[in-house]
Amino acid sequence: xxxxxxxxxxxxxxxxxxxxxxxxxxxxxxxxxxxxxxxxxxxxxxxxxxxxxxxxxxxxxxxxxxxxxxxxxxxxxxxxxxxxxxxxxxxxxxxxxxxxxxxxxxxxxxxxxxxxxxxxxxxxxxxxxxxxxxxxxxxxxxxxxxxxxxxxxxxxxxxxxxxxxxxxxxxxxxxxxxxxxxxxxxxxxxxxxxxxxxxxxxxxxxxxxxxxxxxxxxxxxxxxxxxxxxxxxxxxxxxxxxxxxxxxxxxxxxxxxxxxxxxxxxxxxxxxxxxxxxxxxxxxxxxxxxxxxxxxxxxxxxxxxxxxxxxxxxxxxxxxxxxxxxxxxxx
Amino acid sequence: xxxxxxxxxxxxxxxxxxxxxxxxxxxxxxxxxxxxxxxxxxxxxxxxxxxxxxxxxxxxxxxxxxxxxxxxxxxxxxxxxxxxxxxxxxxxxxxxxxxxxxxxxxxxxxxxxxxxxxxxxxxxxxxxxxxxxxxxxxxxxxxxxxxxxxxxxxxxxxxxxxxxxxxxxxxxxxxxxxxxxxxxxxxxxxxxxxxxxxxxxxxxxxxxxxxxxxxxxxxxxxxxxxxxxxxxxxxxxxxxxxxxxxxxxxxxxxxxxxxxxxxxxxxxxxxxxxxxxxxxxxxxxxxxxxxxxxxxxxxxxxxxxxxxxxxxxxxxxxxxxxxxxxxxxxxx
Numbered sequence: 001x002x003x004x005x006x007x008x009x010x011x012x013x014x015x016x017x018x019x020x021x022x023x024x025x026x027x028x029x030x031x032x033x034x035x036x037x038x039x040x041x042x043x044x045x046x047x048x049x050x051x052x053x054x055x056x057x058x059x060x061x062x063x064x065x066x067x068x069x070x071x072x073x074x075x076x077x078x079x080x081x082x083x084x085x086x087x088x089x090x091x092x093x094x095x096x097x098x099x100x101x102x103x104x105x106x107x108x109x110x111x112x113x114x115x116x117x118x119x120x121x122x123x124x125x126x127x128x129x130x131x132x133x134x135x136x137x138x139x140x141x142x143x144x145x146x147x148x149x150x151x152x153x154x155x156x157x158x159x160x161x162x163x164x165x166x167x168x169x170x171x172x173x174x175x176x177x178x179x180x181x182x183x184x185x186x187x188x189x190x191x192x193x194x195x196x197x198x199x200x201x202x203x204x205x206x207x208x209x210x211x212x213x214x215x216x217x218x219x220x221x222x223x224x225x226x227x228x229x230x231x232x233x234x235x236x237x238x239x240x241x242x243x244x245x246x247x248x249x250x251x252x253x254x255x256x257x258x259x260x261x262x263x264x265x266x267x268x269x270x271x272x273x274x275x276x277x278x279x280x281x282x283x284x285x286x287x288x289x290x291x292x293x294x295x296x297x298x299x300x301x302x303x304x305x306x307x308x309x310x311x312x313x314x315x316x317x318x319x320x321x322x323x324x325x326x327x328x329x330x331x
Numbered sequence: 332x333x334x335x336x337x338x339x340x341x342x343x344x345x346x347x348x349x350x351x352x353x354x355x356x357x358x359x360x361x362x363x364x365x366x367x368x369x370x371x372x373x374x375x376x377x378x379x380x381x382x383x384x385x386x387x388x389x390x391x392x393x394x395x396x397x398x399x400x401x402x403x404x405x406x407x408x409x410x411x412x413x414x415x416x417x418x419x420x421x422x423x424x425x426x427x428x429x430x431x432x433x434x435x436x437x438x439x440x441x442x443x444x445x446x447x448x449x450x451x452x453x454x455x456x457x458x459x460x461x462x463x464x465x466x467x468x469x470x471x472x473x474x475x476x477x478x479x480x481x482x483x484x485x486x487x488x489x490x491x492x493x494x495x496x497x498x499x500x501x502x503x504x505x506x507x508x509x510x511x512x513x514x515x516x517x518x519x520x521x522x523x524x525x526x527x528x529x530x531x532x533x534x535x536x537x538x539x540x541x542x543x544x545x546x547x548x549x550x551x552x553x554x555x556x557x558x559x560x561x562x563x564x565x566x567x568x569x570x571x572x573x574x575x576x577x578x579x580x581x582x583x584x585x586x587x588x589x590x591x592x593x594x595x596x597x598x599x600x601x602x603x604x605x606x607x608x609x610x611x612x613x614x615x616x617x618x619x620x621x622x623x624x625x626x627x628x629x630x631x632x633x634x635x636x637x638x639x640x641x642x643x644x645x646x647x648x649x650x651x652x653x654x655x656x657x658x659x660x661x662x663x
Binding site: 160161163164165166168169170172173174176177259263266267270271272273286289290293297300304307308311312315316319 | 346349350353354357358487488490491492493495496499500503598601602604605608616619620623624626631634635638639642643646
C-alpha cells in the first residue's frame with residue numbers, strides 16, 4: 001500500500017484517456033477494490049470466509065438453533081445414560097434424532113447444543129481479545145514509530161519483555177489468582193472478561209511491532225511532510241494521515257490473530273482455567289472427554305473437530321486476505 | 332563486539348529481574364489486594380493461627396514486597412538462611428525457596444523436571460526441522476503442483492489442530508487401539524527402549540504441529556529468495572540447479588528459519604505445557620500447571636524464571652548467530 005487511501009490520482013490520468021477507448025470504460029480502482037477482486041478469485045479463501053460467516057451466524061442464533069434441534073445446553077438427561085456405567089445408553093455415544101451428536105457421559109447433557117453454544121464463547125473471546133490486542137498494538141506501535149526517541153525505546157522494551165514472558169504459564173497464573181467476584185462481575189461473565197483482557201494484553205506486542213515498523217517507513221513519506229508543512233497537528237497526522245495507510249497490515253494480522261486466540265481460549269479451558277463450567281466451551285468439553293474417551297471416543301471428536309474447523313476456516317480466510325492485500329501480489 | 336555482548340548481557344539480567352518482580356507481584360500483591368494471605372497457601376486453610384504466624388515469620392512473608400524480592404534475588408545468587416527463633420533452615424545457592432506444598436527445595440525439583448522437558452524438545456526439534464524444511468523446499472520448487480498443494484493443505488490443517496486433540500487421538504489410536512507405542516511411563520535410566528517407545532507419540536505430535544509451521548515458512552521464504560537477482564545471476568553463470576538451490580538459495584532461506592527456530596526452542600525448553608499435560612510427562616510445563624492449581628508460589632516462580640531465562644537466552648543467541656549466517660549484519 002503505497003498511496004493514501006483517499007488519493008484519487010490513479011483515476012486522474014485514466015479519466016483523460018477514457019474517451020479514446022469508448023467500448024471499455026476505464027475506472028480508477030482503489031487498493032481495496034483491487035484486493036476485493038483478488039479475494040473473489042481465491043476460491044479457497046472464499047470458502048473459508050463462508051464458513052467463518054456460518055460460524056458467526058451459529059453463534060448469534062445459538063438459542064434458536066438449539067431450540068429447534070436440541071435441548072438446553074445445561075439440561076441434564078440422566079435417563080439417556082446407562083445407569084451403571086454413566087455412559088450414553090445408545091450406540092455411537094447416544095446419537096439419535098433427538099440428540100444429534102449424542103449425550104455427554106456422566107451427566108447426559110446434549111452434546112450438539114453444547115457445541116453450538118461453545119461457538120459463542122470461542123468466537124466472543126477470540127474477537128474481543130483480538131480487538132483489545134489490535135487497539136493496544138496499533139496505539140503503541142504508531143506512537144513508538146512516529147515519535148521515536150525515548151517513547152520508542154520504552155515501548156519497544158515493554159514489547160520485548162512481554163514477548164519474553166512464558167505467556168501460557170503467565171496467563172494461567174494470572175487467571176488462577178483472580179477471585180470469583182471482582183468489580184461487581186462474577187461467574188462466567190468475569191472469566192470471559194478476564195480471558196479477553198489477558199489474551200489481548202499478551203497479543204498486542206505482535207501487532208505493535210508490525211505497526212511500529214510500518215510507521216517508521218511511512219513517517220518519512222512526502223504526504224506526511226506535506227501535511228506537516230500545511231500545519232497539521234500531531235494527532236491529525238497520526239490518526240488521519242498515517243492510520244489509514246496502516247489499515248491493510250492491521251487487517252491482515254487481526255484476521256490471522258483470531259484463530260490463534262480461538263486456540264488459546266480452548267487451551268485455557270482445556271487446562272481448567274478458561275470459562276467456568278457449566279458454561280459450554282469446546283476446550284472444557286475436550287478436557288471432560290479425556291476421562292471417558294476409552295469408552296466413548298466420539299464425545300472427544302466433536303469439540304476437537306469444532307475447534308479444528310473454526311481455526312482452519314479463519315486461517316484460510318486470513319491467508320486469502322493477506323494475499324489479496326499484498327502489494328507484491330506474488331502467488 | 333565485546334561492548335555489545337556486555338550490554339546485551341546486562342539487558343538479559345534486567346529483563347529477568349523484571350520478570351521475577353512481576354511474577355512476585357502477581358502472587359503476593361494480588362492476593363493482598365483481594366484479601367487472602369500467602370501464608371495460608373503454605374500451611375493450608377485448617378492450620379492453627381500459631382503455625383501460620385510461625386511460617387510467616389520464617390519465610391518473611393510479612394516483609395514489604397520489595398524486601399522479599401531482594402531476599403529472593405540474593406538467595407538465588409548466594410543462598411539463603413531461613414530462621415524463626417531456633418528453627419533454622421539453610422538453602423544453598425541457587426536458592427529458589429521451598430515448595431509450599433511438599434516443603435522440598437525448589438531447585439532440585441526443577442533439575443528433576445528439566446531433563447523430561449529437554450528430551451521432549453530435543454526429539455521433536457530434530458523431527459520437525461527435517462520434516463518441515465524438506466517439505467517447504469520441495470513445495471517451493473514444485474510450486475503449484477498437486478504435491479505442493481496437498482503438502483500445504485496438510486500443513487494448514489496441521490497448524491489448525493490443537494496439540495491436545497492430536498495428542499489424544501494419537502494415544503487413542505496408536506497406543507490403546509493398535510498398541511504400537513506405549514505411554515511415556517519409563518525414564519531413560521530405567522529402561523531406554525521403553526522410554527524411547529513411550530516418547531515417540533509426544534515427539535511426533537509436537538513435531539507435527541511445528542513441522543506444519545516450518546513448512547509454510549520455508550516455502551514462503553524460498554519462493555521470495557528464488558525471485559532475487561542473485562539467483563538469476565547464479566543460474567546465468569551456468570551453475571547447476573542443485574548448487575543454486577542448495578548453496579545459494581538455502582543460505583538466505585535459513586536466516587528467518589533459524590530465527591524462529593531459536594525462539595521456538597527457547598520457548599519449548601521452558602516447558603511445552605499442553606504437550607506435557609496431554610501425555611502426562613512430568614516436565615516443567617506439567618509441573619507448572621499443577622503448581623499453579625495448588626498456589627505453590629515458589630515452584631511457579633522457579634519455573635517462570637527458568638522459562639523466561641531460556642527465551643531471553645535464545646533471543647541473544649539468535650541475534651549473535653545472525654552475524655555468523657548473514658554477512659550483512661554487523662553487531663554494534
